[in-house]
Amino acid sequence: MLAATSQSQTRADEAFDCLQTAIVKGDLAPGEKIGEVELCERFNLTRGPLREALGRLESRGLLVRKPHAGVKVVSVSGDELLELYHIRESMEGLAARQAAERMTDAEIADLQATLDSHEKMIDLAQGQAYYQGEGDYDFHYRIAKGSRNTKLAQMLLGDLYYMVRMYRYRLSTSAGRPQKALGEHRHIVEAIAQRDGELAQFLMQRHISAARRNIEQKIKAGVLNL
């Protein structure tokens, strides 16, 4: 039934949330052409709010719309996915640097506690679940928020992450990578705790760069079907 994830204030917001999660979860496959009426009965909406949500999704780059021809879910090629990681490398590097300068001590302690819980998650899932779940997302989410840079957080959390998460669902993480990623996360937090912005930026960039090369290998190996 897939009801609205959170009690939305308005129908259009509800539609927006539904569509967004449906796209991210893969219920609406990339490249799939979708009709408005079909979506309406699927989510129990009328076309008014739906169209409003559609416009917002298009503006965020999750949909492409051709006038009088319909909308279809954006399909991102392997190259484009790698480009996304290049952008993340730059932007999250900045976020890490600013977070090191601006996060409160309480926030940093909280972040460290979060990593502890992530470690337990990895142990439980025997090293398979870090990237699949929300753990990695949590970490980067907190850094973005910690930068105190409203627009930066908005662009990272509102634009980039949704596109990245679209593909995280089908990215089977390579064995051993979660532990390594967690270790990198720890180093980044350490740099932040020491208020070493430059180091935090460097480590974050290298962290994302490693993730990108990891995906690059998979693409070359033909593991990914993009």
Place this chain on the structure above:
Amino acid sequence: MLAATSQSQTRADEAFDCLQTAIVKGDLAPGEKIGEVELCERFNLTRGPLREALGRLESRGLLVRKPHAGVKVVSVSGDELLELYHIRESMEGLAARQAAERMTDAEIADLQATLDSHEKMIDLAQGQAYYQGEGDYDFHYRIAKGSRNTKLAQMLLGDLYYMVRMYRYRLSTSAGRPQKALGEHRHIVEAIAQRDGELAQFLMQRHISAARRNIEQKIKAGVLNL
């Protein structure tokens, strides 16, 4: 009368363009609360397409909307404007590096020709018009496109520039800065022509950093009313 800038394919697109230019040009002042019906008669639209455009503008961060309370133009503080330049520093640095690797020779030649015309513009306006006009925008626009990074270009051109341009209209450039900016532009293009991505990135970051400090000084001096 402020008709649609370009022959839009649909009413909603038309509304979107009108609203966007109105906000950027300052016809709709930041912080101003605007009613839907007022906008309708102002742009000869009905509320359907208008609401669709409103949603898109909100998603791009140019408007804030409170349910059942109306929309108002986003007002960005001095600090937030400086944060925008921090983001540009990161993202356009990346764009310059990728442009150096990927622009065609023809595009580079074209870019150099553009700078020549900019030089004439500055001479004509006696050093006052570079930042005011579209010249600077042209330069950064071409670099973003030249990066061949679709999402990067979309984020720079679709999100950041419109917010920056909102304030360029009231930023009286300091004397001498246009010439210096043009010189920096030339150095960047030179690095791109030599396919030196790292240098291009460095120069672009320093270029934007200089612009940021320029604004920072003005804010401290109380010249800007934010």
Place this chain on the structure above:
DNA sequence: CGTTGGAGTATTGTCGACAATAGTCTGGGG
């Protein structure tokens, strides 16, 4: 005199019907 409650109004959110356009399918011609 200040505050709080309520009714009224104005604005936003939603809906269903109408108009316009694009894609498709069929029939005729070369």
Place this chain on the structure above:
DNA sequence: CCCCAGACTATTGTCGACAATACTCCAACG
């Protein structure tokens, strides 16, 4: 047998009216 033209259908774009919510103003009470 293949190609082109025309109308048809289905989908999108647009519009006006209705419903729901928030802001405002006024009056009564403490």
